[in-house]
Amino acid sequence: xxxxxxxxxxxxxxxxxxxxxxxxxxxxxxxxxxxxxxxxxxxxxxxxxxxxxxxxxxxxxxxxxxxxxxxxxxxxxxxxxxxxxxxxx
Numbered sequence: 001x002x003x004x005x006x007x008x009x010x011x012x013x014x015x016x017x018x019x020x021x022x023x024x025x026x027x028x029x030x031x032x033x034x035x036x037x038x039x040x041x042x043x044x045x046x047x048x049x050x051x052x053x054x055x056x057x058x059x060x061x062x063x064x065x066x067x068x069x070x071x072x073x074x075x076x077x078x079x080x081x082x083x084x085x086x087x088x089x
Contacts, residue, residue: 007088014081017048018074024049025070052077 024045033039056069056076 003088007085010084010088011081014077017052018077020045020049021053021070021074021077024053 027042027045030038032042053069053073056072057067060067060069060072062068
């Protein structure tokens with residue numbers, strides 16, 4: 001496996017995780033139905049995203065009911081990706 005392939009895989013994984021955060025934000029606006037495929041999907045995404053978001057929620061309180069921790073989390077994810085990219089190269 002070449003270095004380019006490894007970097008490409010890492011970039012894709014970070015992109016997917018960033019999109020999962022965005023999807024989680026959109027799903028948080030939809031009322032809960034209680035059961036079904038939609039709730040299973042919401043639970044699976046929450047299991048992946050909530051631990052990372054909780055780090056930022058400790059330091060960033062909601063402003064007028066709006067949670068800005070996902071925005072900061074995506075920015076931090078981008079920073080981590082770049083640092084990892086430069087560390088590999």
